[in-house]
Amino acid sequence: MSELRLVIFDVDGTLVDSQVMIFEAFTHAYKQVGLPVPERATALSYVGMSLETIFPQLSPEADAATHAALTQGYRDAYFHIRQTQGSNANSPFFPGAREVLDQLRAQDWTLMAVATGKSTRGLDKLTEGHGLEGYFASRQTADDHPSKPSPSMINTILSETGVSPDRAVMVGDTTFDMDMARAAGIKTIGVSWGYHPVEHLQADRLIHAFAALPQAIDDLIGPQG
Template identity: 60%
Template sequence: MPDLRLVIFDVDGTLVDSQAEILGAMTHAFGAVGLVTPSRAEVLSIVGLSLPETFAVLCPDLDAATRDELTRQYRASFHDHAVEDLKRRSPLFPGALEALHRLQAQDHTLLAVATGKSKRGLDRLVDQHALQGLFISGQTSDFHPSKPHPSMVLTCLADAEVAPHRAVMVGDTRYDMDMARAAGVATIGVDWGYHAPDTLGADRLINTFAALDAAIDDLIGDPA
């Protein structure tokens, strides 16, 4: 009987195109404290980090109290939108849902998530897109150091009882790749996300979810 294998997904920029939601929340947060919102490029460059680390990188000269208020206002901005509005603002990328169901149907493949979102944010996303029951482990920024620390990936491995050499991380940022590599896990980069593909340093790079299965098989072995 083949060993189990684990596919760990990032969320923002990998499974969902959440840039409208992220940019809207940033505009709200910076406006609430009377500051100019950073550019779109600056904001998207830090997608994947936990919120405290995000504002530390974006605003290194601000005092801790102001950065804490930015974090609070960012989170509060999501309360103003209905679930259907959030679904519209953070749609799944084409082929994502089909790929998740295709992989989950394989007897020896498990799925997990490692995201800079909060648990509340991940739970909401799962509800928005009817992803319940797909992931054996869902690790968020509430309980771990920010990416690229390997803590989230290591916890996914422990939850799934899968060895690092039988796991792969799928993500769109260098933070995802560095996090996985620090945990001894192979990496697949997607070229539709928020970091330039040539900066990822992934073991494999794909440009469509249709190419995901073959990349996984190549890196950690066929599940059959």
């Protein structure tokens, strides 16, 4: 049998374009507690981290109770938007993403996984909305791990799949993703369409379209073993 390889995906800003939905949730949360809504670019630059980590950094002047209220307000708003409008409308795939996921899934020697700052409930709804059941051998969320860039999610994925670090790669759009992967000792592929400027990513490979991903994976961790 060929040696397995592993492709780990971030979700928001990498696989799906959820920025409108995310900023609506930020806006609702801040208005609910009576605080000024942060600038859009500033708020979105924190996407990928766990909510409990985001708000103390985004609004350090607020107290712990306010941070907790912001976190709950965001979750409530996000849930409401998703329930009323659906994942396909508010978190559509980036162009070419579904096609590449299908291509990788068809390879017996390739496993896929997810490491996301989303909650498990959020990931479940997204998976259901896009029909991704069975695509990922491991799904790690903010519910069970410290926030990125801790390598905890990737370490768990490696343990669950049994794939060695030299045959694994992280695909993401933020420095949180890249730093998490480096801390876990795996290669990195940065995408140029996400939340952080590409010059900050310092990825092993940078791609500007999903169609370039399969070759980047082959280059970094090898094709079929």
